[in-house]
Amino acid sequence: MTAAVTEPGRAEAALDDRVATRSLAVRMLRRPEIGSLVGAIVIFALFMLVAVPFRNVANIGTILYGASAIGIMAVPVALLMIGGEFDLSAGVAVTTAGLSASLLAWNFGLNVWVGVILALALALGVGAFNGWLLFKTGLPSFLVTLGTFFVLQGVNLGVTRLLTGNVATADISDMDGFTSAQAVFGSEIALGPVTLKVTVLYWVVLTVVAAHVLLRRQVGNWIFAVGGDAAAARAIGVPVRATKIGLFMAVGFCAWLSGMHLLFQFNTVQSGEGVGKEFIFIIAAVIGGCLLTGGYGSVVGASIGALIFGMTQLGINYAGWNPDWFKAFLGVMLLLATIVNVYVKRKADLR
Amino acid sequence: MTAAVTEPGRAEAALDDRVATRSLAVRMLRRPEIGSLVGAIVIFALFMLVAVPFRNVANIGTILYGASAIGIMAVPVALLMIGGEFDLSAGVAVTTAGLSASLLAWNFGLNVWVGVILALALALGVGAFNGWLLFKTGLPSFLVTLGTFFVLQGVNLGVTRLLTGNVATADISDMDGFTSAQAVFGSEIALGPVTLKVTVLYWVVLTVVAAHVLLRRQVGNWIFAVGGDAAAARAIGVPVRATKIGLFMAVGFCAWLSGMHLLFQFNTVQSGEGVGKEFIFIIAAVIGGCLLTGGYGSVVGASIGALIFGMTQLGINYAGWNPDWFKAFLGVMLLLATIVNVYVKRKADLR
Amino acid sequence: MSAPILELDDVGKSYGNVHALRGCSLRVRQGEVTCVLGDNGAGKSTLIKIISGLHDHSEGVMKVDGEATRFGSPREAQTGGIATVYQDLALAPLMSVWRNFFLGNEIRTGLLRVLDIERMKQICHDELAKMGVVIPDLDRPVGGLSGGQRQCIAIARAIYFGARVIILDEPTAALGVKQSGVVLKYIVKARDAGLGVIFITHNPHHAYLVGNHFVILKLGRVVLDAHRDELTLQQLTAEMAGGQELEELSHELRGAEPGKVAAPAAVPHGQVQAPELGPGDRATDPEGR
Amino acid sequence: MSAPILELDDVGKSYGNVHALRGCSLRVRQGEVTCVLGDNGAGKSTLIKIISGLHDHSEGVMKVDGEATRFGSPREAQTGGIATVYQDLALAPLMSVWRNFFLGNEIRTGLLRVLDIERMKQICHDELAKMGVVIPDLDRPVGGLSGGQRQCIAIARAIYFGARVIILDEPTAALGVKQSGVVLKYIVKARDAGLGVIFITHNPHHAYLVGNHFVILKLGRVVLDAHRDELTLQQLTAEMAGGQELEELSHELRGAEPGKVAAPAAVPHGQVQAPELGPGDRATDPEGR
Amino acid sequence: SSSGGKQTTEAASAPASAAGTPTMTVAFITHAAPGDTFWDLVRKGAEAAAAKGNIKLEYQADPDGANQANLVQTAIDKKVDGIAVTLAKPDAMKANVEKALKGGVPVVALNGGIDQWKSMGVLEYFGQDEKIAGEAAGARLKQDGAKKALCVIQEQGHVGLEARCDGTKASFPDTEKIYVTGTDMPSVQAAITSKLQQDSSIDRVLTLGAPFALTAVKSVKDASSSAKVVTFDTNKELVTAIKNGQVEWAVDQQPFLQGYLAVDSLWLYKTNGNVIGGGQATLTGPAFIDKTNVAAVEQFAASGTR
Numbered sequence A, B: 001m002t003a004a005v006t007e008p009g010r011a012e013a014a015l016d017d018r019v020a021t022r023s024l025a026v027r028m029l030r031r032p033e034i035g036s037l038v039g040a041i042v043i044f045a046l047f048m049l050v051a052v053p054f055r056n057v058a059n060i061g062t063i064l065y066g067a068s069a070i071g072i073m074a075v076p077v078a079l080l081m082i083g084g085e086f087d088l089s090a091g092v093a094v095t096t097a098g099l100s101a102s103l104l105a106w107n108f109g110l111n112v113w114v115g116v117i118l119a120l121a122l123a124l125g126v127g128a129f130n131g132w133l134l135f136k137t138g139l140p141s142f143l144v145t146l147g148t149f150f151v152l153q154g155v156n157l158g159v160t161r162l163l164t165g166n167v168a169t170a171d172i173s174d175m176d177g178f179t180s181a182q183a184v185f186g187s188e189i190a191l192g193p194v195t196l197k198v199t200v201l202y203w204v205v206l207t208v209v210a211a212h213v214l215l216r217r218q219v220g221n222w223i224f225a226v227g228g229d230a231a232a233a234r235a236i237g238v239p240v241r242a243t244k245i246g247l248f249m250a251v252g253f254c255a256w257l258s259g260m261h262l263l264f265q266f267n268t269v270q271s272g273e274g275v276g277k278e279f280i281f282i283i284a285a286v287i288g289g290c291l292l293t294g295g296y297g298s299v300v301g302a303s304i305g306a307l308i309f310g311m312t313q314l315g316i317n318y319a320g321w322n323p324d325w326f327k328a329f330l331g332v333m334l335l336l337a338t339i340v341n342v343y344v345k346r347k348a349d350l351r
Numbered sequence C, D: 001m002s003a004p005i006l007e008l009d010d011v012g013k014s015y016g017n018v019h020a021l022r023g024c025s026l027r028v029r030q031g032e033v034t035c036v037l038g039d040n041g042a043g044k045s046t047l048i049k050i051i052s053g054l055h056d057h058s059e060g061v062m063k064v065d066g067e068a069t070r071f072g073s074p075r076e077a078q079t080g081g082i083a084t085v086y087q088d089l090a091l092a093p094l095m096s097v098w099r100n101f102f103l104g105n106e107i108r109t110g111l112l113r114v115l116d117i118e119r120m121k122q123i124c125h126d127e128l129a130k131m132g133v134v135i136p137d138l139d140r141p142v143g144g145l146s147g148g149q150r151q152c153i154a155i156a157r158a159i160y161f162g163a164r165v166i167i168l169d170e171p172t173a174a175l176g177v178k179q180s181g182v183v184l185k186y187i188v189k190a191r192d193a194g195l196g197v198i199f200i201t202h203n204p205h206h207a208y209l210v211g212n213h214f215v216i217l218k219l220g221r222v223v224l225d226a227h228r229d230e231l232t233l234q235q236l237t238a239e240m241a242g243g244q245e246l247e248e249l250s251h252e253l254r255g256a257e258p259g260k261v262a263a264p265a266a267v268p269h270g271q272v273q274a275p276e277l278g279p280g281d282r283a284t285d286p287e288g289r
Numbered sequence E: 001s002s003s004g005g006k007q008t009t010e011a012a013s014a015p016a017s018a019a020g021t022p023t024m025t026v027a028f029i030t031h032a033a034p035g036d037t038f039w040d041l042v043r044k045g046a047e048a049a050a051a052k053g054n055i056k057l058e059y060q061a062d063p064d065g066a067n068q069a070n071l072v073q074t075a076i077d078k079k080v081d082g083i084a085v086t087l088a089k090p091d092a093m094k095a096n097v098e099k100a101l102k103g104g105v106p107v108v109a110l111n112g113g114i115d116q117w118k119s120m121g122v123l124e125y126f127g128q129d130e131k132i133a134g135e136a137a138g139a140r141l142k143q144d145g146a147k148k149a150l151c152v153i154q155e156q157g158h159v160g161l162e163a164r165c166d167g168t169k170a171s172f173p174d175t176e177k178i179y180v181t182g183t184d185m186p187s188v189q190a191a192i193t194s195k196l197q198q199d200s201s202i203d204r205v206l207t208l209g210a211p212f213a214l215t216a217v218k219s220v221k222d223a224s225s226s227a228k229v230v231t232f233d234t235n236k237e238l239v240t241a242i243k244n245g246q247v248e249w250a251v252d253q254q255p256f257l258q259g260y261l262a263v264d265s266l267w268l269y270k271t272n273g274n275v276i277g278g279g280q281a282t283l284t285g286p287a288f289i290d291k292t293n294v295a296a297v298e299q300f301a302a303s304g305t306r
């Protein structure tokens, strides 16, 4: 870029007095996640003001844990949304992963790690299946993954009962490999007064990796393109199908990670869990600035969206507001955060 | 059109041998709802085959009732979707309408009809508010109505407990006007061996009216346009804002109708219900051929979608399949219906 | 000369940090064709979007019939008799041809004000036929039509509904020679009928064939505003192209031996040699940079 | 004359009940410019979409380097060295200029194969500058650029990445005179570099300025396939326009008194008189109906 | 049935007649959410009774009142010989239950609807009064010397769960409510933790389902609170937790028994005209399971029936 300054075309560019210069600060302001960041700060400030326990540093671990449980899935869901697709099966897929790891190990008396690996294969398989079905049928992903959502829900319940006779998996905490697996998926890290669950770490790492992939890798470029205009992307030579199937598999991978946490944190998994969570992931992504129609968004934003959601959920508790109105507060907070988000973005766009 | 046949341009049109003639039958096949119709027939045939009680004419009332409960809302939700927007608050708005009619009448000791009318005003108000907020904030409707969804959920519970001390409304069946209101919103009609709930009638009337509006009225044209390309519609002079707000209010109206049925069928309303139904309405609309991105679809299709959903739900039950797997069957059936749908449409488009 | 139906005084418009239009003044009279010419990105579309009510101007005054006006929406402009063919055509791709044609101006019939579909199809067919376009199945979505067919629908619609002013933004871009000719003839007919026409084009030949009045935009400013009598085609072309023209181009290209066949070769990325750009090519490049 | 790199034999393509292309035969050689001309809806875009791998043909054979080929996707065609400027440009509107430019051909650097953003921006800027277009902020989404600016990005991209064949579908539609001239010069340069160029246009002047070989489509069939030597500009124009031309048009329009100012009037819907259409206007109208 | 007579003949001929053709069909319709461990036990009880009586059991569940009512309608459509139904939302169920009774299908109620079953004309009722169970829990809290309790509701707006908390509050006024999302364990854990952090005076966490008690144990640890966990309902893991002292006690309403009795009563009614409870509700709870008596249920819990 430095060389370009002396280059004739570049030099002339400076001549067009129509284009006001735009400072680095303003350019930062135009990033898709900036609005949600301001929204997060507003929500944070609000609860700092009204909720005493919110101010206690030690409680940060609880807030981050709540956020990380959403964030780990919000990151791939955001990638998928930027790529123009939905995954309604993301919530139950988490349960499926946890169940299958537990059931496989327990049923066949395997080392827990074998179950964990098989569950990973299964989770990736479900993602790949979603993507394959999408292209095979030409249906919108909303419908395809809705089908998977129902099927997984039924399978979770049916298979668990078939194998264990119960609706929850048996306790596997006495099996080989459980302790080491728990150390990986369900441990805690003490940082001074703050105790962080390992999921917080995974969440941060995932966010960084995904943001890097999205902004600095070829695949990231393809993700934006297939979401923005799949026909144009295909015409210009982007492997649309592979990109989208890969995104579904990324969701599968993170569902597996969440599922493993679920299993090793609680030792058993309830087969009916996970329903309804898919929308929380989507909400986090949208609050974070992802467009529902695809082609625009940010994973950092989605993580901030998860943080907003987590802070709001726990902040209402910390503030001790009347629990009857919990959902109403939640709704108002979410609207508040997103309106701030839009306001900031609009201001930034006008500069 | 008859005059045109002898008109020069028209005559020449016949000369272009590139365009194969397309019979009326094929043109019928290209309607958006045709695929879902075939899907419905396939599902119907399947259950006729495997579920004995399905064959009993008398049971048609049960099936249609189940479908009508979805269909009454699927119709306006489909209109809204064709107009390019979502309403996630549609499910709880039904509960809000029922609750408010009951609470207003009960709390102030009014005639039940006064409560009913006030509830209508409230339901339309919620719809208008959704639309207003959409344009005021510039947020996608997914987020705006998500906010309303949470707020209504909280308000339903909070207000009900505030006024009654319980989570359900008091029984109002002994109040003035209840009998007449019940006759309007909760009665049954016997047609030979079949007993039809009045909701089935409302459903059919709504479908016919909405289909007429969509295809034969100016507003219908505008609905397609604002959904297909809101910017283009605005540029060409369509009042985009009024059209969309009107659609949200139509959803509000139908939510009121459903809510009144809920109230007068069961005498009381549970404040926590209705959550999750919004997606069933959207599913019905999508199965019926509505595009999630707007601009294309059919209300008749949405009604058929509701029928498919209702048939599947009850058919699995009638067939006595293992309820553990219920959701899995439901998922497979939905996928089946939509794949048939897409297959038929693709075939039709190729003719 | 009649009083201008439309006047712009020092009108400006910014998109964020881009000032697309600055201090533009313009008069449009009925019974005249006003041609707006200019380079890519000069602000032509922005100008007409202000007139048609799609954008609001950020500076200056717009007068309609002498009265300062701000259109709140395109619908208001249309009620005022202004019909526009936008550069991006403003068609809903999934809607049928006739529905697009009558969008916002539907014909209704009977007490119930039901859409008169037969009549609309008939009119739509006739209007397209008058332009030499016949689409046998008017129920087809416009998304499946070729670029030129779509353009014809947008033009036919504006001509049909334009009551006082018709604005055409590069109407002939996707059209062949004959179709372009038909559009030019329509422009003349509209003028003859007493309408004001604003015609935006890149083609000085086209403009000079029909225009009474010429406005050239450059970098968002009006650099020429002249009546036909004050200008020859050569001058217009020179003004527009910065002294360069098709003739000249063909002269330049003659050096390139049009008939020549080069030796086949596979070329690595970016190895096609760039042609020499004359000073004019760059000084008036899009956005003028 | 070299062996054709690309041959179409009796190729056909239907969209549902519309047979957009029937029995088309075509040869494209490297080091030559093959111009495809034809009316709106004649099937030009359909033809090139087959060559660029976007659509599959329903009949006939396509040969690349003499071997029968069916491209499974545009990516395969691009791997084979074929780059295309589509009529609808194929740009993702929300993506930045440089990301669009390098879409599918990203430059990566280092062991980790990270995107080399600086370099891509630099190249993108340079390539656009060579065409006389400078967009100061390459991070701007292309959706906010003017029609001509977008077109230039698509053209610059194809020229940069085209290794053996470059296809341009009406590249100059949204461009002004100068920019069009630059594109024509680029076409000649690409030919000189030994590439095969397929140039689709409505403008016989443009075509004759650079073409070695001319193919005219009508109603989905090839009606003329001639070498430059066998044809004059007049013949080409006549073939294309059915004997009618700008000259003639201006002659016709002269009767319309370009300088005339009509009396202002408000006109009810559909009352603008339609111009008389010559037989040519209608016989070769879009889709030929 | 060893004293001969008709029953013996039937019992003897039944298996012979058609290799186990069911003697009757019973529809079992609950308001359970899918995958709920409590309802799993109810269902197991029902299945045990069905197996014993050679009954074809058609189990259906839907948490939505209107949908559950429609399930009763489908049972009528299927012409079953008896219906066992939960009346958690009695008003919603009323019309269809009465329709079934009018059509001559015997109906028994279980779990919910203790105040309404009689007026609907339902034959028998098996279950507990949620309010009374809540009051019992409250009394026990008082007796334990608790200062402040947190009542964790896993489904907002659920009448039965609300009644439990309200009952507890009635006899132990220092009870506060919190709503959590029952289908999302990590959020349950975080929510309870946050509440404990907010109000350190809470020294009892009362959950309304066994899995949530186990999660609450983790929350207590996370919040470094000294609160003790008590709960409604049991399952295998919970029994172990009581044994280890992680959970103080559980209010047991014997879900297995509710299911079992409901189905068996229909069989009895059909084959012998018996009515259990003599027109009164048959209460299956509340009983308390704590360290003192946990050994008695342990082995049954291990086999998944307590």
Ligand SMILES: Nc1ncnc2c1ncn2[C@@H]1O[C@H](COP(=O)(O)OP(=O)(O)OP(=O)(O)O)[C@@H](O)[C@H]1O
Pocket: C015, C016, C018, C020, C038, C039, C040, C041, C042, C043, C044, C045, C046, C047, C087, C287, D144, D145, D146, D147, D148, D149, D174
């Ligand atoms: N929505 C927008 N947001 C930001 N900038 C815009 C927007 N629309 C246009 N611009 C910018 O404003 C300037 C003028 O654009 P405009 O579309 O009016 O040009 P034009 O003269 O119509 O060009 P063309 O001949 O290429 O259509 C250009 O620099 C363009 O990039």
Ligand SMILES: Nc1ncnc2c1ncn2[C@@H]1O[C@H](COP(=O)(O)OP(=O)(O)OP(=O)(O)O)[C@@H](O)[C@H]1O
Pocket: C144, C145, C146, C147, C148, C149, C174, D015, D016, D018, D020, D038, D039, D040, D041, D042, D043, D044, D045, D046, D047, D087, D287
């Ligand atoms: N996706 C499609 N579905 C149906 N018909 C189509 C589709 N694309 C093109 N057509 C039809 O095929 C015919 C040829 O279209 P094509 O776009 O190839 O024309 P063209 O020669 O490029 O025209 P133009 O000069 O207007 O771009 C037209 O009649 C058009 O309506």
Ligand SMILES: [Mg+2]
Pocket: C044, C045, C046, C087, C169, D146, D147
């Ligand atoms: Mg323009």
Ligand SMILES: [Mg+2]
Pocket: C146, C147, D044, D045, D046, D087, D169
């Ligand atoms: Mg074309």
